[in-house]
Amino acid sequence: MKLLLLNHRSFMAAPLSSIRRALLSTCSAVKWEGGVSMVQGASRGIGLEFVKQLLEKNEKGHVIATCRNPDGATALLDLKNEFAERLNILQLDLTIESTIEASANSIRERYGSLNLLINASGILSIPNVLQPETTLTKVQKSSLLLTYEVNAVGPILVIKHMWPLLKAGGGSGTERDVAVVANLSARVGSIGDNRLGGWHSYRSSKAALNQCMISL
Template structure:
């Protein structure tokens, strides 16, 4: 329990300031010499992003920064924060807005010395009543392409750009090494593989995920060339029971439709086993490599 003087002071301050004071208090209670591992989940208000936050918080000595476009409307995240013992921060970030990304990075850098993991989870496949995957060339249009590329391809690389300095500091702060580097994990999809494409369709989504993979590969090569212990991996979670996949689940075999809990558990296992040798890899939920 918090000391009486701190509890009284907390009751007189705003919710955001209360949380900041709690974070500081619990950080001061950590064992001497023990560095908390820090993960940032971009796109954390629902679906896989929310589940990543939940499972990361279940790990000992782990702090989580959850970002989303509208923190005030993210009730599930706020509830998690209330029960997190000060280990969860919620930060506003819109991955389609460069200023918003820069502001989020500035805010995080003022409260945290480093990052061990950046998870780019936000993605788009369909917008009810406005956009759905194109099954024919005749259905392709500029708006669909822009939406998909903006969120699925541009978002992860722009977020990675702003938070890379904090990931680079993991070597000094938490001992990131070639065998246990800081990690950028971008949620991709098998349909982004060009050589694996035998069905066609889904033009904008496929292309945006292919672009995301190329951008991620470029980052992996650059970090290695600079001898920075930051690994970049692209992860295919399989077909997961979320709002993203719900309209397209009818032809998915039950054993191939994963729960959010299973999918995130599998992906975190891959992330935890990532080394610099694996940087630049496109990996499926079962650990198998996917051809580009």
């Protein structure tokens, strides 16, 4: 098993064209021929682009795309129409572990194993709910807990439930020797590189994700 932390740096507000260029130039995960790949957080942004690259750049293999609301993921549904036999869309909410377990069971029943897992979802801000903290007075317990739940706890729970499938899949059916788990982190999660402060919820959640990955 190979585990990766992908540093998205400024992807958070980047246009999709920039995300596409960055993925093509920096991420070898999209060059994945065959096997079964899963992208968690695939309805938009970076996760959606991973799904597109995995489908368009490879002629073989299956892709599982998960998101909270598949019925509202119009871009994913468009891809489903184009790659009907290779793309499977599943409902998964990082804050509800039973949906993660249900996705794992569905993958086990349909494919039996998994070769690539990309945890791409993450939150920085939500209108009227969550905003990056520029001062200490703006820090709220609810923001800290929600960001930690989505950015750190959720990905680890996904790995937990997909681990047996990844072990069963290994590198079989692909050009790789082992299964790969990739998590999208951020430079601002670095403690040593933190010169400006602020963004308490986001910084700490990404630092927690990094620590969990090192432990794994």
